[in-house]
Amino acid sequence: MHLKTGAYIPDEDHVVRHVKWGQLEKDCDDNVLGILPQAFVLRATEESLSFNWLEYFDGSREDQLTNIKSDLSTRLNVGSKSFFCIGNVKNIKDKGKEFGATSIRIAYAPTHGNKSHVALFRLPDEDLKLLEALASDVFVERIQAQDLP
Amino acid sequence: MTNLDSSSMQYSRPPIIESIINIQFEKDVGFKEVEALRKKFSKHYFNEIEIPHYNVKVEVRENTKKHEAKVKQESISYRFSNEDSNQLLVLEPNSFIVSQLAPYAGWDEFYERFRRDWEAWRRVVGYQKISRIGVRYINRLDIPLKNEKVKHEEYVNIYPRLPSYFSSVNSYQVECIIPLDEVNAELRLNSAVVPSPVLNHLSVLIDQDIFKDNELPQKNADLFMYLEAIHKEKNKVFELCVSDKARELFK
Amino acid sequence: MSVHYLSVNQPFLSRDSRKIEASPYFNSSNEPNITISSDGFGGVSDMNAQVFSKALAGLAEPLQRLASSTPPSMLESVRSGKPTRLDERLYDATATVKIKMSNVAMHIGTEWRDKLFNQIDSLHDIKEWDEDDNPVNKDSFGAFIKELILLKPDNHPGLGLSFNGNVIAMWRKNNDKLIIEFLANGKAKWLVSHDVGGDVERASGISNLLRLPECIAPYNPERWFKK
Numbered sequence: 142m143h144l145k146t147g148a149y150i151p152d153e154d155h156v157v158r159h160v161k162w163g164q165l166e167k168d169c170d171d172n173v174l175g176i177l178p179q180a181f182v183l184r185a186t187e188e189s190l191s192f193n194w195l196e197y198f199d200g201s202r203e204d205q206l207t208n209i210k211s212d213l214s215t216r217l218n219v220g221s222k223s224f225f226c227i228g229n230v231k232n233i234k235d236k237g238k239e240f241g242a243t244s245i246r247i248a249y250a251p252t253h254g255n256k257s258h259v260a261l262f263r264l265p266d267e268d269l270k271l272l273e274a275l276a277s278d279v280f281v282e283r284i285q286a287q288d289l290p
Numbered sequence: 291m292t293n294l295d296s297s298s299m300q301y302s303r304p305p306i307i308e309s310i311i312n313i314q315f316e317k318d319v320g321f322k323e324v325e326a327l328r329k330k331f332s333k334h335y336f337n338e339i340e341i342p343h344y345n346v347k348v349e350v351r352e353n354t355k356k357h358e359a360k361v362k363q364e365s366i367s368y369r370f371s372n373e374d375s376n377q378l379l380v381l382e383p384n385s386f387i388v389s390q391l392a393p394y395a396g397w398d399e400f401y402e403r404f405r406r407d408w409e410a411w412r413r414v415v416g417y418q419k420i421s422r423i424g425v426r427y428i429n430r431l432d433i434p435l436k437n438e439k440v441k442h443e444e445y446v447n448i449y450p451r452l453p454s455y456f457s458s459v460n461s462y463q464v465e466c467i468i469p470l471d472e473v474n475a476e477l478r479l480n481s482a483v484v485p486s487p488v489l490n491h492l493s494v495l496i497d498q499d500i501f502k503d504n505e506l507p508q509k510n511a512d513l514f515m516y517l518e519a520i521h522k523e524k525n526k527v528f529e530l531c532v533s534d535k536a537r538e539l540f541k
Numbered sequence: 542m543s544v545h546y547l548s549v550n551q552p553f554l555s556r557d558s559r560k561i562e563a564s565p566y567f568n569s570s571n572e573p574n575i576t577i578s579s580d581g582f583g584g585v586s587d588m589n590a591q592v593f594s595k596a597l598a599g600l601a602e603p604l605q606r607l608a609s610s611t612p613p614s615m616l617e618s619v620r621s622g623k624p625t626r627l628d629e630r631l632y633d634a635t636a637t638v639k640i641k642m643s644n645v646a647m648h649i650g651t652e653w654r655d656k657l658f659n660q661i662d663s664l665h666d667i668k669e670w671d672e673d674d675n676p677v678n679k680d681s682f683g684a685f686i687k688e689l690i691l692l693k694p695d696n697h698p699g700l701g702l703s704f705n706g707n708v709i710a711m712w713r714k715n716n717d718k719l720i721i722e723f724l725a726n727g728k729a730k731w732l733v734s735h736d737v738g739g740d741v742e743r744a745s746g747i748s749n750l751l752r753l754p755e756c757i758a759p760y761n762p763e764r765w766f767k768k
Contacts, residue, residue: 162669163702166711166718169656171663171699174713178732179703179722184673220669269732270743273720277734277741303647337632374658375639376646392646393654432648487645487683489691489751540647 143197144249152231156192156247156259157209158280162222166276176226176280178272181264189260194249195227197257203289208257210289215254221287226280236279237264240271303540305429306394310387311404311517314422318365318383319415326414327381328368334407335370335379342366343383379407386411397521405514412510420508423475424501425520429528430484431536432491440492445536448481448496473516473523475502481531496531500524627672631665634676634706641683648690653697660700678706680725685710688721688729688750694766712765716741719757719765729753733760 150156164180165173183190198208206225213219230247237245242265250260265271319327332338345364350357365383376391388404433440439458442449450462463482470477478499486493500520507513638661646654665676685708689698698710703722712719716736721729724747731753732745748756 161674162666163664163674164704165701166713166720167699167701168713169660169697169699171660174699177701177709177711177720179701179709182704184704186673218669218671220666222666222669269720269730269745273718273732273734273743274741305647307644337636371636374643375636376643391640391643393643393651487641487687488648489687 146249146251148249150194150230150247150249150259154230155195155227156230157195157206158192158226159213159219160224160226162220165224176276178269178276181272181275182266189262190264192259192261193257194259206284207289210286212255212257219286223286224283225286227282228280232279233275236274237271240268240274242271301540304394305431305540306427307392307430308389308428309394309400310389310426312385312387312424312426313420314385316419316421319418321366323415324366324381324383327411330410330414331370331379331407336373337371339369340366341369377403401517420506422501422503423506423516424499425517425524426499427524427528429496431494431496431539432486432488433494433539435490435492442494445533446481446494446496446531447533448479448531470500470523473500473519475500475520477527496528498524498527627670628667631667631670631676635661635665637679638677638682641679642686645686645690656697664700664702675704675706677702677708678725681707681723684723684727684729684750688723688753692754692766695768696766714764717764719762731757733757735760
């Protein structure tokens with residue numbers, strides 16, 4: 142499926158967040174337990190949170206994630222210990238509403254070399270409880286970069 | 291009673307935050323030798339940082355209002371460190387500095403490294419007249435606060451003496467230079483209150499710098515013997531500066 | 542003998558902390574710092590008067606000459622120019638936090654120190670880094686170490702990093718989590734997540750380091766800290 146730039150991603154679709162090693166929840170022996178809420182905090186230079194649209198690509202889950210990894214690798218370092226975390230669009234918005242964030246927008250925002258890029262707007266990223274709920278309850282499907290081709 | 295021959299005194303958590311042996315020379319070591327030293331010490335240490343020293347001259351001509359700046363690299367120093375960044379070696383054109391940060395595993399280990407590096411240095415540079423020998427130990431006593439107060443006199447024996455009119459002291463810093471006849475050297479002793487890196491504690495620094503700049507041992511064997519003597523003396527000084535109550539903190 | 546108290550809740554330490562911070566090594570500015578009170582040091586009156594006057598005579602010049610060089614640990618940030626390469630930036634940040642940790646080594650056991658070093662090395666693994674990532678912020682790390690020495694947990698935390706280099710400490714017991722982000726301004730942002738039969742209760746806040754144990758006390762932090 143293809144959308145116009147700025148169009149909202151359908152509720153039934155999924156977005157993928159690339160979470161670096163530093164923003165993963167770990168035990169003291171570096172065993173990965175999950176994602177930290179801080180993985181959903183905007184960087185100082187960002188106006189929206191970056192994701193990738195999973196259904197932009199056809200094929201199996203692994204094919205879709207491999208394409209996303211390949212696109213991201215052209216502009217940033219995808220470390221082998223980082224994770225790709227998948228969340229359903231409706232679940233993200235519902236979780237936001239649960240915490241009073243009723244105006245979250247998830248829009249298609251392709252960039253050069255990253256055709257499946259999605260921007261998430263109006264996430265109150267100072268609300269650690271909401272971010273933790275997203276990390277624990279919504280982005281539950283995760284795959285480590287080194288497990289993708 | 292305090293055992294002043296504290297060479298036998300071993301603390302499980304010594305309050306030493308840095309120990310330094312510094313040998314200074316009458317003349318600078320040349321660029322070529324410094325480069326050879328760099329190669330030599332790269333094998334012993336995990337990391338090295340180059341520290342260039344520049345000489346900047348600015349000439350201002352009043353009549354033309356033009357100015358000219360000349361920058362010349364005069365010398366170069368290297369700072370080597372181990373992977374844990376707590377064993378350091380600094381090679382300057384006119385000095386050789388070995389430093390150990392906490393945790394301090396004892397004189398034997400520190401001195402052994404000094405000897406290893408010093409002997410390697412001498413093998414490359416050859417004889418270079420020593421103009422100053424310094425051994426410095428920086429100790430920090432982290433004293434737990436009770437009701438946000440500490441009676442520092444109960445822990446240390448070096449502090450400013452004040453009229454009784456003043457009931458409390460926010461901070462202090464004292465320094466004195468004392469002759470040490472035992473090793474024919476001078477001791478520069480500093481004590482000060484410093485911001486504590488530990489919550490709910492007050493930290494007092496005891497910094498002793500034992501140095502000698504005349505009638506210096508020049509041969510390795512004499513130098514090593516002299517450093518051993520300084521080591522004993524610095525232990526004695528430290529024990530004199532602290533109380534039993536302080537010793538309880540790092541036993 | 543009169544007893545003088547040292548008090549840390551006075552404004553001096555915070556108002557003038559820069560001055561005090563510069564003092565540990567006294568000679569870093571190459572200016573000898575001589576402080577002799579009117580009555581001298583404790584016991585100075587017993588000193589041989591000649592020795593004392595000799596020490597005072599022309600103090601400045603000889604002290605300049607005799608002053609030790611800056612301790613090597615103080616040269617931590619010396620590099621010819623700002624580090625620009627990623628590997629240099631990561632090395633400098635790692636070395637800085639290790640030196641910071643060394644400063645409190647007497648309060649941290651060897652085993653824990655080694656573990657922390659491994660965790661820092663792992664966080665700064667260059668294979669996982671991008672040019673615009675921020676390595677560990679030394680002030681945040683300082684706050685983390687202070688808090689850990691205060692809390693003295695038997696169970697060591699997992700470590701993470703925020704995008705701006707803040708250290709994040711985390712503990713988990715079953716599905717219950719405690720996550721603390723140490724801010725560079727000496728405060729801590731904390732989050733507790735507690736699973737009550739499938740319902741997750743969450744609480745969060747920002748506290749200063751001393752207050753943090755009290756703030757998380759209602760959530761039974763012993764389950765994360767104690768073996």
